[in-house]
Amino acid sequence: MKVGIIGLGFRLGYLGYVFKTLNEDFEIVGYCDPAPAGLPGLEEKGVSAGKAYATPQELIASEKLDLLMIGSPNHFHLEHIRLGLEAGLKVFCEKPVVTTIADSIELARLMAKFGHDRLMVGLVLRYSPLYKDLLAAQAKGTLGKVVSIEAAEHIYPYHGAFFMRDWRRYEKYSGSFMLEKCCHDLDLYNGVVGARPERVASFGGRRTFVPENDPRLSGVNDMSMFHSKPTGWMGTDKVFDSDADIIDYQVAIVEYANGVGMNFHTNLNVPDQFRRFAIMGTRATAEGDFVRGYLDVTEVLSNEKVIATKYEATELSQHYGADEQMAADIMEHVNGGAHLPVSTLNALEAGILALSMDEARVKKTVVDLRPIWDRFDEALHSTKAA
The missing domain is CATH 3.40.50.720 (NAD(P)-binding Rossmann-like Domain)
Structure with missing residues (x-):
C-alpha cells in the first residue's frame, strides 16, 4: 500500500x-x-x-x-x-x-x-473495545430505550497547557476546543442515541489558564509540567498568559430529535483525568470510563450488574486499544472495501453538534439545529456538481 x-x-x-x-x-x-x-x-x-x-x-x-x-x-x-x-x-x-x-x-x-x-x-474511539461492547449490549436490548446521558471528558493540566501553546489555541485554525478535542465523545453518544441533536444550550469560558492563576505568583517556579507535551506549528511557550481564544471549561445540554437528553462537560485542568459516561436506559444503566478502563451495566429492576468488564491499555495504542484496530480496519477497507464503524456523515454530524454548542455558548441562547440539518441534507442529496 x-x-x-x-x-x-x-x-x-x-x-x-x-x-x-x-x-x-x-x-x-x-x-x-x-x-x-x-x-x-x-x-x-x-x-x-x-x-x-x-x-x-x-x-x-x-x-x-x-x-x-x-x-x-x-x-x-x-x-x-x-x-x-x-x-x-x-x-x-x-x-x-x-x-x-x-x-x-x-x-x-x-x-x-x-x-x-x-x-x-x-x-x-469508534474502534475501541469498550465502545464496541457498549453497542453490543445496546443491540441485545439490555439497556432498553435510551432516556438520558451524562458524559464528560476532562484532561490533565499538562494537556490543557498544550492546547494553550499549540496552533489549536486559535479557533480560526482548530474550530474550537469542543470540536478539536471532544468531537470523539460527541460522535460516540450520537451513535448510542441513534438520532440527530435538535436543540443545544452551552456555557463556558477561560477561568484556569489566565494570568492570575500562574503558579509562579505563588512561588512555584518549576513549570516543566506545562511544557512536557511538545507543540509543532505556531507553538508558543506561554501558558497562563497565552493569546489563546479557546475555552478551558465548557458544559452543554442537548436534546435529540427522539427526545433523548444529554449533558456534557469538559475541563482542561483536572489532576486525575477521566473520559466517562452514564447512559440511562429504561431497563439498565451503562457506566464506563475509557481512561480508567471499565464498562458496567446494571439492571434497573433487579439492581444486578449484568456486565462488568475491565480493559487493559495496549502498548501500541494511545486510545484505549483503538488505534491499532482503526489502522487494521482502514487498511482492510482500502484493500477490499471492508465496512468501517464510523463514516464521514457521522463525523459531520458530531462536528455540527460541537459547533452548535459553541454558538450557543457565545450567543447565550438555545440553538435550534433543525434549519442547519435542512441545509445540510439539501447539500448531502444534491445532484449538482460540488
Whole structure:
C-alpha cells in the first residue's frame, strides 16, 4: 500500500508507525509539510516518510497512491480532501473533518458528488473495545430505550497547557476546543442515541489558564509540567498568559430529535483525568470510563450488574486499544472495501453538534439545529456538481 501524507504532524507520525507495525506493505512514499513535527518520531522508529514535496498538488501528481492521509491543521482539511477526491484517491482525514458549518455543508456536497466510501475519518474511539461492547449490549436490548446521558471528558493540566501553546489555541485554525478535542465523545453518544441533536444550550469560558492563576505568583517556579507535551506549528511557550481564544471549561445540554437528553462537560485542568459516561436506559444503566478502563451495566429492576468488564491499555495504542484496530480496519477497507464503524456523515454530524454548542455558548441562547440539518441534507442529496 503506497501512501502519501499531507500534514506530517505528531498524530500522523504516530499513526504511520502503527500502520507500518501492523502491515509491512504499508509504505509512505511522500509527504508535504513545511515543518513536519512527526518526522523525527517516524525516523526514530525506522519508518521512512519518503520524499518531501513542496505542495500537495505536487505530491498527488508525482506518486501513484493507494491512500492519501491528511493530518494538516484543521482549517486546511476541506481543501486537502477536495484535492484527494478530485484526483480519484481514497482519503483518510484526521478529526475534526472540517471546522465550520459552511464547510460541513460544502463537504456534504462533495460527498454527494464523489460518494461516501472514498473518505475515511479518524474518529478513533469508534474502534475501541469498550465502545464496541457498549453497542453490543445496546443491540441485545439490555439497556432498553435510551432516556438520558451524562458524559464528560476532562484532561490533565499538562494537556490543557498544550492546547494553550499549540496552533489549536486559535479557533480560526482548530474550530474550537469542543470540536478539536471532544468531537470523539460527541460522535460516540450520537451513535448510542441513534438520532440527530435538535436543540443545544452551552456555557463556558477561560477561568484556569489566565494570568492570575500562574503558579509562579505563588512561588512555584518549576513549570516543566506545562511544557512536557511538545507543540509543532505556531507553538508558543506561554501558558497562563497565552493569546489563546479557546475555552478551558465548557458544559452543554442537548436534546435529540427522539427526545433523548444529554449533558456534557469538559475541563482542561483536572489532576486525575477521566473520559466517562452514564447512559440511562429504561431497563439498565451503562457506566464506563475509557481512561480508567471499565464498562458496567446494571439492571434497573433487579439492581444486578449484568456486565462488568475491565480493559487493559495496549502498548501500541494511545486510545484505549483503538488505534491499532482503526489502522487494521482502514487498511482492510482500502484493500477490499471492508465496512468501517464510523463514516464521514457521522463525523459531520458530531462536528455540527460541537459547533452548535459553541454558538450557543457565545450567543447565550438555545440553538435550534433543525434549519442547519435542512441545509445540510439539501447539500448531502444534491445532484449538482460540488
